[in-house]
Amino acid sequence: MIFQLSCEGITPVIAHPERNAQIIAEPQRLYKLAEDGVLAQVTATSLVGTFGDQVQRTAKEFVKCGLVQVVASDAHTLKNRGFAMTKAYEVLTEMNSKYPERFATNARDLLNGEQIDTGEIVMPRKQRKHWLF
Template sequence: MTLIPTNYIDLHCHLLPGLDDGPQQLDESVEMAQQAVADGIRYILATPHHLDRHYQNAGPIVEHAVTELQAELRQRKIPLTVFAGQEVHLQDDLAASRQHLLGIDACCRYLLLELPHEFVPDYLDQVVFKLLQQGTIPVIAHPERNAQIIAQPSRLYDLVQRGCLAQLTAGSLVGRFGHRIKSTSLELIKCGLVQVIATDAHFMVGRGFMMRAGYQALARLDDMYPTYFAENARQLLNGESVALGETLRPNQRRKFWLF
C-alpha cells in the first residue's frame, strides 16, 4: 500500500482576510484554517495576489496580516502555521523590484510567479533570465490552467530547461477544473515538469483545499510521487535545492490562437 504523507505544506493559498479575492473577514480566514487542518495541512504559505490588475500587497502588509491571523489561530488552538508570501503577477520590469517581493522562502531563492491565464508573454524569458541572474528561481503557478500551455505544453518544458520550477493545483489533478486541465496536469507530471502541488484555495465554493485528494491522485500515478512532492514542498519553503528528475518534452497538442 502506498504511504501518503500527512502534515502537508501548502505553498499557494489565499488565506489572509481582506487582501484579495480570498476571505474578506477574519472569521472566514479562521474557517479556512480549520478546513485546511481537516485536509491534513499543517503549514501554509499565504500568497495574496500582488502586482496584478486588481491587487497590490506589499511585503509589510502581508507580514502584518500573517501576524494577526497567526495570533488568532494560536488563541483558538488551531494547529496551523502560516508564513508570509505573495503570488506575484508577471511584469516586464519585475526583476527591478525583486528586493520588495516576498519569496516562497525567507531569502527569496524561490518566487511564486503567476502568468496571465490567457497566454505566455514573449518577455517572460527575459524576466526569467534576469531573476535567475539575481539568484531567484521562478516557480510558475498553476501552469496547467494557462491557455497557451494547455495548447502548447512544451512551452513549460522550455521554461524548466531554463531553470524554472512549477506548481500544480491539487484540484486540477482531480478534475475540479474540467477534463482538459486534468489531462494537461497528468501530462505535465509524467513529463517531470512540475515539482510541487498546492491548493490555491480561496474562500468560495469549489475552491477549497483538496490536498489529500491531490496526493492520493499522485499515488495512483506512481508510488514515489507523494514522497517526492512532499519533500519538494519542504525544500522550497526552506530555500533548499530541489532535485529535478528526468524531464521530457510533451507532445504538441493543437494550434494556439490568442484572438
C-alpha cells in the same frame, strides 16, 4: 524576466501551468522553461478533476513529464475554492507511488530555499486541437 530573476538567485515558479492557455496550446513552452531551471506547481483541484477532464489530463501529463515539482492548494479564497490537497496526493499515489514523497520533499525544500532535484524532464506531447477554457 526569468533570466533576471535567475541572476538574482531567485528560482521562478510557474503557477498552474495546466490552466495557462498559452502553455496548453504549446506545452513545449513549459518544457523549455523547465530546461532553464524554472519550477512549476500544479493545482490540487486540477489533479482531482475539479476544472474538468481536459485540465486534469494536462496536469497529469505535466507531472509524468517531470514539468511540475509541487502541488499547491490554490485555496487563497476558501469561500469559492476547495482545499483538495489530500485528494491530490491520492491521485499522485495512483499515478506513481514515488510521487507523493517527491512532491512533499520538493515543497519542503522550496519553502526552505534549498535546491530542488527536478529529475528527468520529458517533452510533453503536442496539445490536442480542441480546448475550451
